Amino acid sequence: MGASPDRLQAFFDMWEREYALSAPPVDATISRNDWKRHVGEREAFGALRLCFLDWIVDAGAVPVITAVLQAVPFAPATQAFHSLIRLAYGIEAGHAGEIAAGLASLISSHLPIDVSLDKNPRAESxxxxxxxxxxxxxxxxxxxxxxxxxxxxxxxxxxxxxxxxxxxxxxxxxxxxxxxxxxxxxxxxxxxxxxxxxxxxxxxxxxxxxxxxxxxxxxxxxxxxxxxxxxxxGRPANTETSFPNIAVNWSELCQMAVASDDDHVIKMTYTCLCEDRRQPSPLYLASAARLFEPSKA
Structure with missing residues (x-):
């Protein structure tokens, strides 16, 4: 969204200072043939990350992502969807370490929702x-x-x-x-x-x-x-979709997101920008603009 290197460093420093936890030492080693035994073991995150990172370095990211997602039930709700989001941003940035961390999070905190849809009717939309x-x-x-x-x-x-x-x-x-x-x-x-x-x-x-x-x-x-x-x-109100007069454009919203220290505001603005480019809808601009209203700050 146009953040300068100085702004990126400032955000990183803030995050490290305010939120980051010290990574515990990784005492165990998990092999590529053994990682499935650690599904749902939160304490295995560090060792899984190193396992997947080593594997990615050798085989490339896509074969490893494919192998992992084929081997276990897909659990996108893991860590309130953050594991999937972390994996996606790792892919988008081409960052092997973040891809490995996203996969490790999906596996170590695995939250599948085991529902059989075979006998359930199909939704119309x-x-x-x-x-x-x-x-x-x-x-x-x-x-x-x-x-x-x-x-x-x-x-x-x-x-x-x-x-x-x-x-x-x-x-x-x-x-x-x-x-x-x-x-x-x-x-x-x-x-x-x-x-x-x-x-x-x-x-x-x-x-x-x-x-x-x-x-x-x-x-x-x-x-x-x-x-x-x-x-x-619960169900959102079934009201007519109406939009306020949006006084800002995407360029201005991106500038405000870049200046924000709220990671959810940044992610949501970026998501709305990308999805609006793909499939334009006034809902994206309006939803992103609402993030910066005083009541939402």
Missing amino acids: ADAGFDHAARALSGTVFAGSSITARLRAVASDVRFGTAVLAPPASAALLDDLARATIAAYWRKPDFTLLHTVTATRAARIVFAELHDSLVEQLLPGLWVALSAAYAMI
Whole structure:
């Protein structure tokens, strides 16, 4: 978005000072033939990252990403979608270390939502499918202090398993999901729904590197995870889509995002910019502009 090297360094320094944790020493070694034994072991993150990084150096990023995503159930909801987002940004930046870290996070904090869609009816659209899942869990308050904890609660609710529909039969399901998630976020600017917008963009980046047959296998997992997030926060108001007069343009919004120290504001602005370039919609500019309103700061 046009950040200078000085601004990038300043943001890095702020993040390191305010949020970064010291990485614990990696005492164990995980081989390429043994990493599947460590699915769901959070303490294995460091060793998994080194395993995947060494593998990427030898074989290249795409073969490693493909091998990992083929070997375990796809779990895009892991770490409240941040693992998938981290993997996508690693791919976009061509940064082997971040790709390895994203894969390690997906595996060590693995959060699959085990739902069989074989006998469930097919949704007519992404919007209709999300709404159906949310209606089934309407009025339920899910316990947990984090998005991840509440997603686990949704995943374990038997009503969700029966209510989530099979994804709509669309050759452009990712585009449908992008439209549905930004529309939901515009109607209800919930923090969880923000993550569904950025995660859908992240999935687009990851899937672009994979063979179509593998993408077809992974899409239902993304659909279920997004449906769970939608059901968790409840149905956004079914109101007419109207837009305020937007007094800023994309160039100005990017400048404001670059000046921000809020990583979610930065990621959401960038996502809206990229998706608007791909599939223009006034919802993207309006949603990004709303991030900088005083009440949203």
